[in-house]
Amino acid sequence: MEEVSTEALMNVVVDVEKLGDEIIADRYSIIDMDRIRNKNREALSAIRKPSELMKKEEHVWMNIGDLFIRTSKDQLGAILDEDQKYLDNEINKLRDNLKPKVAKMNTALGKPEVKGFDLQRLSKEEMDAVRQAMG
């Protein structure tokens, strides 16, 4: 074993901790955003397949935090659609960024890199063809 100075060791530990914190923070924002995404989806399907009561109403209530806002169904639908698109995008962006971070933490920890981690995915048709080969 080669000698490692306390300072160098501390640096490594600090780096790993920083990376770890970032990864955890990202994971939680993904979870939070997915929660919102699912609530939005429920709201959207409630508008698209209205109950008997809702069919009579022209307007609906939208709840944001402590605030209730009365809007038309169409307008709410448009808002939610836009929100969903934004959330999908953000989640994908976070996921894509998560990978290099995990890889970096693994190298900092001295773990072997995961094989095939940075591969691009195969398209669905390509995967179907290959799946036959795997039985």
Place this chain on the structure above:
Amino acid sequence: MDINKDDQLIKASELVRTSRVGVHSHIRGLGLTDELDPRPVSNGLVGQLRARKAAGYIVRMVKDGKVTGRAVLLAGQPGTGKTAIAMAIAKEMGEGTPATLMSASEIFSPEMSTAEALTQAIRRSVGIRIKEETEIIEGEVVEVTIERPATTSGAKAGRLTLKTTEMETIYDLGGKMIESIIKENIAAGDIITIDKATGRIAKLGRSFTRARDYDAQGAQTRFIQTPEGELQKRKEVTHMVSLHDIDVINSRQQGFLALFSGDTGEIKQEIRDQINQKVAEWKEEGKAEIVPGILFIDEVHMLTIECFAFLNRALESDNAPIVIMATNRGITKIRGTNELSPHGMPMDLLDRTLIIMTEPYSEADIKQILQIRCEEEDASVTEEALNALAELAKSTSLRYVMQLIMVAKVLCRRRKATEINTEDISRSYRLFSDERRSEEWLNRLSDQFLFHHGTNGQLNLAAGDSASVSQGGEPMSVI
């Protein structure tokens, strides 16, 4: 009488099944330290320090993926551990690398040309790593409600409530999803995944929190934790397939069933070209990684000159695997020619191979090996008996003595002892002849046998890698 018969039947079926012990079953790796220094006795290998260290470097090179298209030759006298080292290399490479072990005589078959058989072996030893990515919804079922309309014509409606440890949400279900939920028998407490692209539902198991719901549950019920995190997840899986597998699929007239029937027949060159092109495309787009593995050809002197020429050419292509060959021949004729060449291989191929030589084991090594084999075969031996075995190995051969262990074990059990002693060894030595005694006996009674050629006769059978080959003829010369 009848009852007795039944009794015997039951006894017969209750026999303890003993697993078979292969000649190289004790080998678990090359037994090297992280710095590639060989430990004297480790992972079932003994001695051969230089050969093992050299093999270690090859494994390291292949693992790093830095080299392709190299050839390695393991050369040495019979019974010096060539196959053992090859097995150890394969073990050392681990799961992630494709490795094909074959004997050179396997490629000669009436159904397939030798070139085709070699190509298939080579392509079986090259893997490609690919990644699959799917969006799935994974969670525990909280509630399923399916409303059936009173009339048969109306559409069904359903709702599914799913949760993870972090969130809970309700999905409206369409007709198709309702059907598959009914088919899969999904109920509250099940943990399921839904593939977003295909809508396929898979049941993973039941939630731990529901483990005490019922008193009687099928043994196949699997209990798992409620999933964590988000409901809609991205799942990535990497797969490894060999080029040969893909060839077989695309060789249309056979279809993919050919993979299982074992008879793949010949594959057209155009198909291989197409696949090479596709794989190159994937590599360019970052969709696939090529993993060159190892192809081990034992008894390589059995290949003909055409095969060697073919190998020569195949090694030059990109994506070639590392070819490890083993031979126990000295300077001998290349098969299919009248030319003499070292190891029975043409010079041009020898030129591009790295040659690892195995040396005869020392006395101490032989004793070590015998001890390991005794442990592997679950036979306990006294110290004197082990010495006697080692002594015998000097005058006969290592392989012969290794066979004696099993015989001695049976003899030892016959006299209801637990440890094999020298008496067991000498009795088994008398029971089974080694090749030298057998030869002497043949010579002594030569006039009573048919077609006898004498000791230095031309009838030197070209047998495989068996110890009997080196016996009658000239001593091995290793270059």
